[in-house]
Amino acid sequence: MSSEITVTGLSKTFGRKGDQVRKALDTIDLEIRSGEMVALIGPSGSGKSTLLRHLSGLCCGDSNSGEVSVLGSPIQHQGKLHPAVRKSRARIGYIFQQFNLVGRMKVLGNVLTGLLGRAPRWRGCLGLFNAQERELARRSLARVGMEAWANQRASLLSGGQQQRVAIARTLTQQAEIILADEPIASLDPKSARQVMDILADINQKDGRTVVVTLHQVEYAREYCQRAIALKEGVVVFDGPSEELTPALLGRIY
Ligand code: ADP
Numbered sequence: 001m002s003s004e005i006t007v008t009g010l011s012k013t014f015g016r017k018g019d020q021v022r023k024a025l026d027t028i029d030l031e032i033r034s035g036e037m038v039a040l041i042g043p044s045g046s047g048k049s050t051l052l053r054h055l056s057g058l059c060c061g062d063s064n065s066g067e068v069s070v071l072g073s074p075i076q077h078q079g080k081l082h083p084a085v086r087k088s089r090a091r092i093g094y095i096f097q098q099f100n101l102v103g104r105m106k107v108l109g110n111v112l113t114g115l116l117g118r119a120p121r122w123r124g125c126l127g128l129f130n131a132q133e134r135e136l137a138r139r140s141l142a143r144v145g146m147e148a149w150a151n152q153r154a155s156l157l158s159g160g161q162q163q164r165v166a167i168a169r170t171l172t173q174q175a176e177i178i179l180a181d182e183p184i185a186s187l188d189p190k191s192a193r194q195v196m197d198i199l200a201d202i203n204q205k206d207g208r209t210v211v212v213t214l215h216q217v218e219y220a221r222e223y224c225q226r227a228i229a230l231k232e233g234v235v236v237f238d239g240p241s242e243e244l245t246p247a248l249l250g251r252i253y
């Protein structure tokens with residue numbers, strides 16, 4: 001398996017000089033290979049979201065050091081994003097705890113926004129998608145069991161349905177890597193399970209790499225072979241999720 005994401009010596013601090021400096025990430029080294037489904041766990045404030053944002057190239061600033069390389073392109077941390085990263089961003093799908101759909105837009109329209117990084121921008125902004133693109137969006141909706149809702153406003157859907165639509169958006173985007181930040185934290189257990197089943201299905205059948213931050217360790221154990229645990233910005237565990245014993249978890253949380 002080839003390496004999809006490589007992180008070397010990544011540190012991130014928040015707060016300006018003089019103020020109290022917070023180290024959100026402290027010398028992180030890790031490698032995620034193509035086709036893996038990895039759980040990122042750890043207590044609240046341990047740096048999971050910050051790390052995930054770095055993997056997507058969304059998080060760049062002065063108070064970084066170290067390197068992140070995604071899909072073979074380095075992300076430059078001092079100053080601007082590496083130009084190649086802008087391109088590879090279209091290959092990374094991001095899923096948020098609060099779904100981030102446009103509520104007043106129809107479900108199909110939301111899914112089509114996954115194409116904005118791929119179709120010419122003027123066309124996307126005007127909503128001018130061709131038949132082939134619409135077909136791709138419909139197929140993505142069918143894949144998450146939401147095709148019947150294509151013409152509904154997104155705001156009418158339940159949380160679990162919205163999250164499934166958000167996943168369909170990354171499928172339409174044809175993202176090779178899916179980064180999901182607490183995708184099930186706002187969902188009831190049944191919807192949470194549906195969402196995790198879909199992510200696992202996409203990982204297994206399409207071979208897409210999935211990195212998911214999870215609050216509940218049971219889900220990490222059940223759905224992800226590998227788990228990475230953070231504590232105060234440091235990787236304190238990286239291995240098979242079945243090795244997350246109660247004693248070990250007691251030291252992490
Ligand atoms: P987690 O997702 O594991 O709960 P985060 O990555 O959100 O953790 O946060 C890690 C640490 O960085 C926390 O101490 C948090 O307060 C701090 N932090 C995160 N984002 C910011 C920000 N934009 N400004 C200042 N501090 C932040």
Ligand code: MG
Pocket residue numbers: 048049050182
């Ligand atoms: Mg978080």
